[in-house]
Amino acid sequence: AALAAPGGVFASNADAAMIAWPGDGVFNNPWSNNFATRDDHRMSQTLMGVLFANNDPRIPIYAQPTVNDTTVSALFPNYAGMPNGLTQATASVYFNDTSRPGVIFYPGATTYGTFGNGSGKSTPSYYMTYADVAFIEAEAANRSMGGLTPGQAAGFYTAGITSSMQQWGVAPGDVITYLAQPSVAYQGGLAGLTQIDLQRWVALYGDGGQAWALWRRTCVPNTVRPGPYAIINTVPRRFEYSITEYSVNANQVAAAVARQGPDVFQTSMWWDKATAAPTYTSGCGVRQ
Template structure:
């Protein structure tokens, strides 16, 4: 609602450098909301001040169309803003009011959403991706241009991972991720995770979805998340490093992710000017290493030169490699990693844990009971259009899984 207020004020003042960034962030938020629930209020959302308190639910297809239009409008307007326009300046934690940064961010969101449609509407996906490439400002093209949220670390606005870890010590790394990284000596392991309590030379994960009694056995033999996320804590953690996690940034959209989007587009033949799929794939891996502060150049080189597992293979195997590396690089951005897994089913090893209450990985969240109680008619209309309000219902961009070259079959996300 605050973002909408800034959009309204900025447009009333005809100042694109005020409303443009707010519209980009509003689009980012709505993209998360629709990718979690599917059909949600969009065209009538945020209009409570005008008396719209039971907004209609828009079809996800229409929401995506609206997001593409909003991002394009914001980018175009910011590019045309006069040099004398008032900027957000210090009120902008992302880019200090710089129009170029917001244009790149908007276009990169557009590219992300375009690729999301690859299985259900490849024609629109290709068109939107190329439009994002051609739009004013282009895409994020270095880690210096990443859309990072820099937490002040002042005890009020701290990195949320650090806040969670401040009073809890029941977080451990998942086998699903660690089993993809450890066998190939991924240099990011020592940043993503800490050595186990039982053995300071060992990194290890644990199964997902265990009961408390089952999980307790892994307390000392599985890895905590990386030391970079830890701040002041109430328990003893000798491996938690300098405890500067309160200020660790959150990565909204990165050069690595953009590189993998372009790598997939190149492999699909959708773009021809951004580089080869192999070069963009390697670029994405290197960008991720740099983003996470991996400084062992020899280890990175050895990783990139692993001809069995890492060197780019092209074709469907190459698309699988791109999807896996993108998923690994999206560490800490759970919604995006989940969305990419739903689109590609990579890694195939992601299945419900031993004690999970259902046998398949959720495809969406269910609507809340509160929403049903205050907006029942519109929720029911959305359910009638989208499908049953259950975890297994596939939303619009997820309803044609067999179109994904990496799709392994109906066993995707199903516990054996």
């Protein structure tokens, strides 16, 4: 029904729902504010692995070169991701060998150096992008939902990738080269559905909550797993209720827990039916 709504859906990047931060020192992009004093953020090895696998031209936008010479990809030397789920002691040894997030999120001058020209203060925060809508349409078409047909999926898929690249400032020629790769060209069927979910996950960079929700629903990419020092052996499916919620709303918390199951990270949300998803793979989200 939403796809056929009278007002239509997003049709270009100009339609994106976002917060356009002034970057005036009072209202800055939150990542920029955080990075001004904290230097313990590094790119995830999981995301970087997906980007490297497809020679993704968003790598130098999403990430910064490493301090030390670190070659994981010959096409993108000196970019690398850090393993997830480390302790402070085990993470610190990676800091100079792995990439910070891209300068597009940095305020320029920080307490530990200067990164970029300060434009990160005004980088928008996106609630929903045209790329995300296009990938939703691509999935609907692939699965013959919402009045769409599988024959339309490739067009929506290509539009999703292209608009994401444009959103992040990738050169047009690099977009064409990327789309021409056999690993990226739309395959249709279940393989195509996996491609759609993977590209949508990559395009959601900067919107971790939505990317997490997408992964919980699809298990794509299936390389998302707990790190070696994670306190549980599975990727969390939800947040636990806070102490405050228990103290001021105990009756409703108890009622919710009775419906949904134990108040632990492993209990799925009501919409989280990953094991029933066509793209689900055995052992999804479990530490190996």
